[in-house]
Amino acid sequence: MLSKLKDNNHVVGYVFSAPFIIGFLVFILYPILSSLYYSFTDYNLFQSPSWVGMANYEKMFTDDEKYWKSVFVTLNYVIASVPLRLAFALMVALLLNKTIGGIGLYRSAYYLPSLIGGSVAVSILWTQVFGDQGLVNSALGVFGIDTDTSWIGNPDTALWTLITLSVWQFGSSMLIFLAGLKNIPKDYYEAASVDGANAVRRFFKITLPLLSPIILFNLILQTISAFLTFTPAYIVSRGEGGPLDSTLLYSLYLYKRAFQFYEMGYAAAMAWVMLIVVGIITLVIFQTSKLWVHYESKGER
Amino acid sequence: MKRVLTILLTLALSVSLAACAGGNGNKGAGNATNAPSEPVKTETPTTDDKKEPVTLKIAWWGGQSRHDYTLKVIELYESLNPHVTIEPEYASFDDHWKKLAPKVAANNLPDIIQMDISYLSQYGSLGQLEDLTPYTQNGAIDISNISEAAISGGKIGNELFAFNLGSxxxxxxxxxxxxxxxxxxxxxxxxxxxxxxxxxxxxxxxxxxxxxxxxxxxxxxxxxxxxxxxxxxxxxxxxxxxxxxxxxxxxxxxxxxxxxxxxxxxxxxxxxxxxxxxxxxxxxxxxxxxxxxxxxxxxxxxxxxxxxxxxxxxxxxxxxxxxKPSMYFSISKNSKVKDEAAKFISFWVNDVEANKIIMGERGVPVSSAVKEALKPLLTPEQTKVFDYVAWAEQNSSQMxxxxxxxxxxxxxxxxxxxxxxxxxxxxxxxxxxxxxxxxxxxxxxxxx
Known part of the structure; x- marks a missing residue:
């Protein structure tokens, strides 16, 4: 029996993959399923959850103004920050794709904000930069614009400070763009120049089409991460989502429901709605990609 | 290529979402119990002396200065009661409550919790806190110098869920x-x-x-x-x-x-x-x-x-x-060392030496004896507060x-x-x- 087991190659495989399988079941599958269960319950952590059916979902869609506010804030944030960030990343990638001395240094320097970007420290730095005595106001003062509004405390501008923060963290997208740019054969550009195409035309007719799979990849990745943004909003608004709920991102509202008001069931339901919505948006982006993404090898489609 | 991408993205997405929704199981559940090094005792026939080593967990909120002096009071208590080891947990007000919430779910609340009136109903009436009345009756919490009015601020109905630390x-x-x-x-x-x-x-x-x-x-x-x-x-x-x-x-x-x-x-x-x-x-x-x-x-x-x-x-x-009680200490229902926790609370509100460290930072002391003992030691600014609260006591009504x-x-x-x-x-x-x-x-x- 034992020797039979020993001879069985599968066992070795299972043993080696056990850490992942067990980890997946315990830390991923179990929490996912229990959060699905909680989303149908009223659960305040103090008492055991009680089944309420669809009540959480009903309340969310019909009877919670703040929920919709947070949805609109999040959509605003995603729609503004993702394209800006990608455009910025592409622009910097194009600049860094030149062969000049010390380019490695520049690349590292531009990647730096992304390395430290998600952290609490940067968000705190941001409150200093956009505060009433902050860097932005000092810079404006140099140009003769004297103001002491706090950009973070003003409901009209608070979300834009977060969007700026997101755009500033373009590094990882830039790196992927850069790799994509390196992959475009030089001959194409040379051939186009010979035919008299100028730089703008070369960019739109060669670079963009050949880069489109990379753009798709970045777009999806950044859209998902933008939907899940939490730390900057939490730190900049001190966990409140203010002023006037203008920075109340979806994940922040979810967090408030869970940990300020102890409504775990409701928060779990919110998480599931988010999952479904992000899933749908990702699918839609994939579907539209047929129209604008060009693969060099047609066979793979 | 594309399909693999889809699957990967979907997976990454669901993982990160689920982690954000349900991953708050039981942080801090695995706290090693830190057995204190008990002084070696010579074998004597007196049996009552020998005390089991006890670990008390205590959680409070506050700013840096409060953390500092609270740790000093804890040190004092430990030196007077060598069998007790105290594990402090402290945070800002908001974080204090955010940290406690998952511990409620894990049935793992600290033994002593600094309580605020805005959370008292929630924790008290939903069965997370111990009724302290028996401890005030059996003397574990000494209330001989504390007025009934001061104590009643921690009551919900007839049950005393929290002990007033100061007015x-x-x-x-x-x-x-x-x-x-x-x-x-x-x-x-x-x-x-x-x-x-x-x-x-x-x-x-x-x-x-x-x-x-x-x-x-x-x-x-x-x-x-x-x-x-x-x-x-x-x-x-x-x-x-x-x-x-x-x-x-x-x-x-x-x-x-x-x-x-x-x-x-x-x-x-x-x-x-x-x-x-x-x-x-x-x-x-x-x-x-x-x-x-x-x-x-x-x-x-x-x-x-x-x-x-x-x-x-x-x-x-x-x-x-x-x-109003500035804040309270409560004992959690799931505590296994409630008697020891009660003794610590009694020490906190009654011990003069401890209160010389606290100096009314958690409100004017509820014990009249402590208040008297502190009077000569107060700075002019502290005196203003003590006087104001004394005046307010005469000119106020039930909260x-x-x-x-x-x-x-x-x-x-x-x-x-x-x-x-x-x-x-x-x-x-x-x-x-x-x-x-x-x-x-x-x-x-x-x-x-």
């Missing part, structure tokens, strides 16, 4: 020098809100403001008390006041200050950390600050200049002034019962509504109506 009263702190330099006269104790409003233009001429803000969840209920109204109904299922006129009057007054530039603008207020270090009074930009008496000492320490104390206007209407479950959310709602009013997104009358509607919706969950 607080509402006050306003006035920078008399600034006021007189601006040409104003120091108001008397019997001042009114109109007197306060009248100071606005005087200070504005000097580029100063009245105060940065008044906490809505504190001062609106206080205003209601003066009108013989309650913020919350006795059964906790709705708001306690029937007429929106009170809301409208109070917020018309508040908006008046704001529109006249007598308060800190909201965009700047949003940046404040709420510590004395960045308070507008302490920085010399505002003539007053409004809050609880135990906060006064820190204010004047930070500002390095003395201030004057006045009662909050309206204190003499309907005996609105009240003494409101603890806020019902859901009050934390209603407090946030009030703040939101007030901000919308100040930003001119809502008229005061509409705000009053909307606040009532939404607050009652939250509180209706308490209906059985």
């Amino acid at each position: 607080n009263a509402l006050l306003s702190v006035i920078d008399k020098d600034m006021l007189e330099k601006a040409g104003g006269t120091m108001p008397t104790q019997d001042w009114t809100w109109d007197d306060f409003t009248a100071l606005g233009p005087v200070l504005k001429a000097q580029g100063k403001i009245l105060t940065q803000d008044l906490r809505h969840d504190v001062f609106f209920p206080f205003y209601l008390r003066g009108k013989n109204q309650l913020m919350y109904a006795a059964d906790g299922t709705s708001l306690g006041y029937d007429d929106d006129k009170y809301f409208i009057d109070f917020y018309n007054m508040y908006k008046g200050w704001y529109d006249n530039g007598n308060l800190l603008s909201l965009d700047k207020l949003a940046q404040k950390k709420g510590t004395p270090e960045d308070g507008e009074l302490e920085l010399g930009n505002a003539v007053s600050t409004w809050g609880w008496s135990n906060q006064y000492i820190l204010s004047s320490t930070v500002a390095k200049r003395p201030f004057e104390i006045l009662p909050v206007p309206g204190w003499n209407e309907n005996k609105a002034l009240f003494l 409101n019962p603890p806020n019902p479950i859901g009050a934390v959310e209603v407090d946030k709602l009030l703040k939101d509504t007030a901000e919308q009013i100040l930003y001119n997104k809502l008229s005061v009358a509409d705000g009053a109506a909307k606040f009532r509607l939404d607050a009652n919706k939250i509180l209706a969950a308490n209906k059985k």
